[in-house]
Amino acid sequence: MAIFSGGVLWSDFCSGDIASASGGTAFVDVFTDPNGDGSWLMGDPDILFNPLEFQSANTVSNLRVKCTYYTRANSGNEGLFVDGTNYLSTAIDETGGFLSSSQNWNWYTLPGVTSFNEIKWSKHGVQGSDYNSNSYVIVKGIEVNGQVLLDAPPTPTNAQGVQLGSVTTGLGFHNYMFHFTNGMTSTNTPSFTFSSVADVLSPYVPRDLVSFFAATSVGVPDQYPDRIHKPVRPSGGQQYPRGNRGN
DSSP states (O other): OOOOOOSSSSGGEEEEEOTSSSSSGGGGGGGGGTTSOOOOOOEEEEEEESTTTTOSSTOOOEEEOOOOEEEBOOOOSOOOOOOTTOOOTTBOOTSSSSSSGGOOOOOEEEETTOOOOOEEEBBSSSTTTTTTTTTTEEEEEETTTTTEEEESSOOOOSOOOEOOOOOOTTTOSSSSEEEEETOOOTTOOOEEEOOOOOHSSSSOOOOHHHHHHHHHOSSOOOOHHHHTTTOOOOOSSSSSOOOOOOO
8 A cells, every 4th residue: 555645746845965875866766666665765964754744643543664774883863763753772673673773674663653743864973974884774665554655656557447437428328438558648549448339339319318309299210320310291280481472
């Protein structure tokens, strides 16, 4: 499952500096994979994520971050922070292991979070400090309420169908469905599949109009094309147009 941003990219809510040693080069790399396996990012020294959707009370029931932690000779300022609280020693994975004692990629739950303004992951030291000698946390996915945050939905690989509902036209087309057979893009040609061949081919008169014709002196028109346009002589009164002769 994934939460798509609905036109506003999650990566637009990121700020800070990306270390040159990172596996990725842009904030979007954290929001590209539905399993949280995008390219990882290291802060130099910090990367911050400040979305608007989860700031209200009780908008978060579960917060997890796909990350890992590397200890080096210098440490103290590194960590995984939510609104200023460092979860380095309390974030826990599915096996019960803590982030502070691991150098493995895992989904880590940040306990007790019911809303947040900011997630921050940091490297110890100042901007440009060597990651080989300074401890750091690196991140490659964020999950809120059981759904991974993604900038855009994955590209569909199979034909996608959209039911349009019941439609009646003068040719009697009913309940039709269209398919983008080559993916959901505007450049591909759609093909049409009809729910009933009879609905498409049989009536020349829309079913909605049958009751109208039946209620008139004209009667229901013939269904056959060679007779549907046959003139109908009036049943009484003036038989042919005669113009106005002043009579």
